[in-house]
Amino acid sequence: MYKLSKIIMVTLFLIVFSSAAFGSSLELDVDSIYFNADEKTDILGEGTSRVADGKIDASFTLAVSGVQAITEISLKNETTGKMWSSSPSNAAGLLIVKNSSGSIMNTSGRLPVTPVLMGADFKLYINDAEGSIPKDSDFTVIVTLINNQQVTGKTNVKAVGKLASVAPVAPVANAAEGISMFAANGVSQHDYAGTSEKVGADGKNDYQFSLALDFKDATVTAMKISAQTSSRRDEWDTIARNNIPIITAVDSHNNIMNRTDGTVAFKIKGSEKYTLLIQDKDGIMSDRAVNAKITISLSDGRMFERDAVRGEATTFKDTLSVDYRGTGKYDFTGQSERMESNLNADRQIDAVINASGAVTGVRIRSSSSGNTWDTIPGNNAPLVVLTDDKGYKQNKSDGTISMAINGTKTLYLWFDEVESKNVGPYHVTFVMSNGQVLEASTSDAPATSSKVTxxxxxxxxxxxxxxxxxxxxxxxxxxxxxxxxxxxxxxxxxxxxxxxxxxxxxxxxxxxxxxxxxxxxxxxxxxxxxxxxxxxxxxxxxxxxxxxxxxxxxxxxxxxxxxxxxxxxxxxxxxxxxxxxxxxxx
CATH class of the missing domain: 2.60.40 (Immunoglobulin-like)
Incomplete structure (x- = not known):
């Protein structure tokens, strides 16, 4: 179905170009062309050879925008005079072109007519980076359009020094292929996965898994993680448009492996390790009775599964910092345990908490007077009112709180201080639903940022x-x-x-x-x-x-x-x- 829709799109595009009026009104621009100095790969040989020769190739990224159709892409080293083309000849060596999905586009020896609707990114490869860029060089990319017009872009590349040959592929132990390790590590400090199907931050810390794969030569095309308890089940995957939240995959070099639509298609030769990140919004992974499993699919149709084990915990650390701001602009509470105004503006403490769980209690104690305020009903201590970063009060009618936290959040504490001289510093305590206690103290004086004009x-x-x-x-x-x-x-x-x-x-x-x-x-x-x-x-x-x-x-x-x-x-x-x-x- 996808191939049919692509054929239809190209056909319609060519029909449009049959009109000279349309053809003259459509344009394409080269947004950028730059050298990928950190990429070390070998996918082609000398001249027009498509066989890797052990020499590290030079990689460029090309970005174009507009509405047009491309018939050829060429790259010229203006300093040395060398030239490469997607349709090589005696005068130009082979230029391999990959689309944003990582697929080679000119496998047939020439670039097919390639429509561009709004914008597109390409990876360009030329053989032997060291030999092709022996000194500081100016490069020009030439993009030939279906109407025979050309657009160009330029970049400067520093000389490529002596490069080692491409390292041999790590052997797979005992010739066994599959998932060698899948471990649950807990909440991480990363934020690359949300509840959508695309990579992106949502302000909440991701749950992390570690994955190790062993394959001689394979391409991973899909992954799914399922988690189940006796009463509920959650899933995450890398399949587009199925309304299941994303798995963000990160390799050992911190490269995100997902494409823009959330899908994956990455090659493995040997043993590789990955970090998988999900947004566990319902907290199923914190249930000690949970059973989690990963399923991966390869391009050759094979599928592999493995149950998760409890791995080494991530370095995620719960933290709390507080800042006394003096008298605020609101009056939420007084000297009682109820949330009611007493016509005296409350004192304000700003708190930044980075944790995972639920805040179930807050206590403030003045180090100078010994006075205390809290959210515990029935102990005769005046109430602390907690508001979130949007100003919404989090206390229930009896003053208690139960506020879910997953990541870094700014909160505001409001309390009625009767002292006018001996105030602060204040010691603030947050109690979490798992019994953990986070503590921090304010400075002796309120923050002075209000003096800034x-x-x-x-x-x-x-x-x-x-x-x-x-x-x-x-x-x-x-x-x-x-x-x-x-x-x-x-x-x-x-x-x-x-x-x-x-x-x-x-x-x-x-x-x-x-x-x-x-x-x-x-x-x-x-x-x-x-x-x-x-x-x-x-x-x-x-x-x-x-x-x-x-x-x-x-x-x-x-x-x-x-x-x-x-x-x-x-x-x-x-x-x-x-x-x-x-x-x-x-």
């Missing part, structure tokens, strides 16, 4: 240069969604008082990334505080600032950020229209 507004970079990170939250558009490629990160520090309504990261040309929802040609600029993405679904932001805060900017590299030298500008637009700017040069 509008006149103090500033923005500075705290990163020395852009860095590729093991996150995938943004792509080559304005959607806040994973696209199967790692993000690039920069850290900034914003000081001031007010609401930030927009951020833009640009080059001297004005092109770059921003948080504006409209389609203005820029890609989305992701903004992250801790583990939380601050962008709305349409990319827009509204960030309250009262003091100094550090944020992580996430962007999809267009090829310029990985260059040895560069300059980017950051523009912060406040809600009142004021603009704060800075730049980074590396």
């Amino acid at each position: 509008k006149d103090d507004r500033d923005v500075v970079f705290t990163s020395s240069k852009p860095t590729l990170v093991n996150l995938d939250h943004v792509g080559k558009n304005k959607k806040r969604a994973a696209n199967g490629y790692k993000d690039t990160a920069l850290n900034i520090k914003i000081t001031g008082k007010g609401n930030v309504k927009a951020l833009a990261l640009t080059f001297d040309s004005g092109k770059g990334w921003d948080t504006l929802p409209e389609n203005n040609g820029s890609w989305l600029l992701g903004v992250r505080e801790g583990n939380k993405m601050l962008n709305h679904n349409n990319g827009a932001i509204r960030i309250p600032v009262n003091g100094t805060k550090t944020y992580q900017l996430l962007i999809q590299d267009n090829g310029d950020l990985r260059k040895r030298n560069g300059v980017v500008h950051i523009t912060v637009t406040w809600a009142d229209g004021e603009v704060t700017q800075s730049y980074l040069k590396w």
Whole structure:
């Protein structure tokens, strides 16, 4: 069915191109072309040979956008004069082209007519990286369209030093193939899986499994994890469009193996280990009676299953930090155990907790006066009111709480302090449903960020240069969604008082990334505080600032950020229209 739909799409595309009017109005642009210095693979030989020769090949990533059809892709080293093509000849060596699914497109000796609708990514391979790039070189990619027009893109590549031959494949022990290990490790510090079918963070820590596979030569095309107790059952998989949450697969080099639709198709030669991440939203994996099992399918039709064992626990650590903010703006409680106003503004403590489970109790004790406040009914201690990051009260009618936590969360504690002089520091205790106790103390004085005014507004970079990170939250558009490629990160520090309504990261040309929802040609600029993405679904932001805060900017590299030298500008637009700017040069 898929092949039929593809044939129909190509046919319709060619019909459109039969009209000169349509053909002249459709365009294609090269968005980026860059060298993948870290990729070590060998899939072709010298000249037009499609047989690996033991020499590490050079890999490039090409991104195009527009509406057109491609008939040929060529790559030229302008420095040495060498040329490679998807349709090789005496003058050009073989250029292998892979699509975003990892499939070779020019297996027949030439590239088939390849429609592009809105955008596409390709991987390009040429033989012998060391011999093809013996010195610093300027490369040009030439994309030939169905109307015989050509579009080009350029990149600079540093000389490739002496490379070792491709390492031999690790032998499979005892010639046995299959799943050699599948272990449940518990809640991790990762956030790559949610309840959808695509890779992406949801603000909650993922549950982690360890997987070891042994195959001489195989391709994994699907995975499923099932977990069952006597009363319930949950499933996760890598199959698209079946309404089952995703399994995010990460290899031993921290590469995410899922494609943009959540599916997988990765090769194994020898023994390989993977980390599998799921969102255990219902907590079935915390049940000690749970039985979990993994099923994997290979491209040759074989299937393998293995039950999970309890493996080594992850390094996830529950933490609590608190910050006394002084007198707040709300009055939720007084000197009783009830949630009722006494016309005195409550004192405020901000708490950041990173844990998995349920908060069932909170206690505050003043180190100077000995006064205590808590959520325990019937002990005559004044009430502590707990609100979440959206302002919703978490206490029940009797003052008690039972709030589910999975990952990092900011909470607010409100209590009625009768003392006016001898206040704080305060010792805060959180009690979890499993009996665990988390404790932290505030400083002697309330935080001074409220002294920061509008006149103090500033923005500075705290990163020395852009860095590729093991996150995938943004792509080559304005959607806040994973696209199967790692993000690039920069850290900034914003000081001031007010609401930030927009951020833009640009080059001297004005092109770059921003948080504006409209389609203005820029890609989305992701903004992250801790583990939380601050962008709305349409990319827009509204960030309250009262003091100094550090944020992580996430962007999809267009090829310029990985260059040895560069300059980017950051523009912060406040809600009142004021603009704060800075730049980074590396």
